[in-house]
Amino acid sequence: MSKYWNEAKECMSKEEKDLLQLERLQDSLSRAYHNVPHYRRVFQKYGIDPEDVQSLSDLAKLPFTYKTDLRDNYPYDMFAVSLSEVVRIHSSSGTTGKPTVVGYTRRDLNTWSELMARSLTSGGANRHDVIQNAYGYGLFTGGLGFHYGGEKIGASIIPISGGNTDRQVMIMKDYGSTVLTCTPSYALFLAESLEDMGIKPEELKLKVGIFGAEPWSENMRREIESRLKIKALDIYGLSEIIGPGVAVECLEQKGLHVMEDHFIVEVIDPVTGEVLPDGEKGELVFTSLTKEALPIIRYRTGDISHIIPEPCACGRTLRRIGRIQGRTDDMLIIRGVNVFPSQIEHVLLQMGDVQPHYQLIVDRVGQLDQLEVHVEVSETFLFDEVRALEETASNIRSRIESLLGISVKVRLVEPKTLPRSEGKAKRVIDNRKL
Numbered sequence: 001m002s003k004y005w006n007e008a009k010e011c012m013s014k015e016e017k018d019l020l021q022l023e024r025l026q027d028s029l030s031r032a033y034h035n036v037p038h039y040r041r042v043f044q045k046y047g048i049d050p051e052d053v054q055s056l057s058d059l060a061k062l063p064f065t066y067k068t069d070l071r072d073n074y075p076y077d078m079f080a081v082s083l084s085e086v087v088r089i090h091s092s093s094g095t096t097g098k099p100t101v102v103g104y105t106r107r108d109l110n111t112w113s114e115l116m117a118r119s120l121t122s123g124g125a126n127r128h129d130v131i132q133n134a135y136g137y138g139l140f141t142g143g144l145g146f147h148y149g150g151e152k153i154g155a156s157i158i159p160i161s162g163g164n165t166d167r168q169v170m171i172m173k174d175y176g177s178t179v180l181t182c183t184p185s186y187a188l189f190l191a192e193s194l195e196d197m198g199i200k201p202e203e204l205k206l207k208v209g210i211f212g213a214e215p216w217s218e219n220m221r222r223e224i225e226s227r228l229k230i231k232a233l234d235i236y237g238l239s240e241i242i243g244p245g246v247a248v249e250c251l252e253q254k255g256l257h258v259m260e261d262h263f264i265v266e267v268i269d270p271v272t273g274e275v276l277p278d279g280e281k282g283e284l285v286f287t288s289l290t291k292e293a294l295p296i297i298r299y300r301t302g303d304i305s306h307i308i309p310e311p312c313a314c315g316r317t318l319r320r321i322g323r324i325q326g327r328t329d330d331m332l333i334i335r336g337v338n339v340f341p342s343q344i345e346h347v348l349l350q351m352g353d354v355q356p357h358y359q360l361i362v363d364r365v366g367q368l369d370q371l372e373v374h375v376e377v378s379e380t381f382l383f384d385e386v387r388a389l390e391e392t393a394s395n396i397r398s399r400i401e402s403l404l405g406i407s408v409k410v411r412l413v414e415p416k417t418l419p420r421s422e423g424k425a426k427r428v429i430d431n432r433k434l
Helices: 015-033 038-043 056-061 067-072 106-122 140-151 165-174 184-195 218-228 340-347 387-406
Strands: 088-092 100-103 130-133 156-158 178-184 209-210 232-237 243-249 255-257 265-269 282-288 298-307 333-336 337-339 356-367 368-377 407-413 428-430
Touching: 015 038, 015 056, 056 265, 067 100, 100 106, 106 140, 106 243, 130 140, 130 165, 130 298, 140 156, 165 184, 178 184, 184 209, 184 218, 209 218, 209 243, 218 337, 218 340, 218 356, 232 255, 232 298, 265 337, 333 356, 333 368, 337 340, 340 356, 340 387, 368 387, 387 407
Parallel strands: 130 156, 130 178, 178 209, 209 232, 356 428, 368 407
Antiparallel strands: 088 100, 232 243, 243 255, 265 282, 282 298, 333 337, 356 368
């Protein structure tokens, strides 16, 4: 059985890919300009006509699309087709204001299923697998995205959704699940629950997990792989672009392959908007090439990463992006220093006496910002030994301060006292905004 779902597209030559992207880009720009009033207004404001785009490099001349644009055109004014052609509607649960609404034509759903079939195949899944899909179903795109991808490759998919962890464990064991799909923080929660129930990973048939929807570090990957005895792969997507399946790791685990026959990826300086060279870290920007209902042009994701131009040993020629290192809007600025939760996580998971469960508490004391890290100690840690507590906290504090260049406070707490999440983990409590 092939390690590719669609070898013709996943292993295109650069010349083939460039030609295909340009042809599809011109078509997508024309569709947006003629059918979406927002894009027509913006293009006319900047004096741009879709026909001006004659090369892929011309894309950088086009204006960005922002999340606020989708909210300002709520609910359907960003659609390029009539509602009668939209067969699926999803929306993101924004933390403020109205949600962003996304629509799919029948062809869009077929495209999405294709991308998710590729994603699952990249992780080694095939029609003989049993996929336990613990992503949330409903308006969130994660659950249904994996569901249709799993069905397309012919696998047996269990639509269990998130939550009800005891049932998750029972089904995982009894139904012989071989692939786990959920957020990485929930994967760790499941690993912890298995340990509490006395179930060893060797008693399960799990072989791989595909995890996304939140930033996670390499150390967290190793933690998940060690505790569940699986291969843990990263997947990337967001509802505005199509959902999960925009980019995914292969079994090489050295970056996420972008589905470049359907999307163009750029990395920009988040302050200036300037396109950055391959390898430099910045904000990811995506342009859709084949979407009918919601074409999206130079969408600023807020996600921080970089492009990896070198070829991958798997044989795919689709360029890769590095692991998401945080977001421009969850980046903390502490006394002038940019801090991402994943940086803290990286340090914590190198420490042998603590668990991968933590929270960052940010306060303003007087005129000075203060960061306090709450982290659980391991089950075997002797919590009543004051000296051991002080030494561990001191080691963590010195490592974080060395990494960030700012002072922090570290508070060790007993196992299982920090809140658990069955979806995206809430890592930061910023009291400065209260």
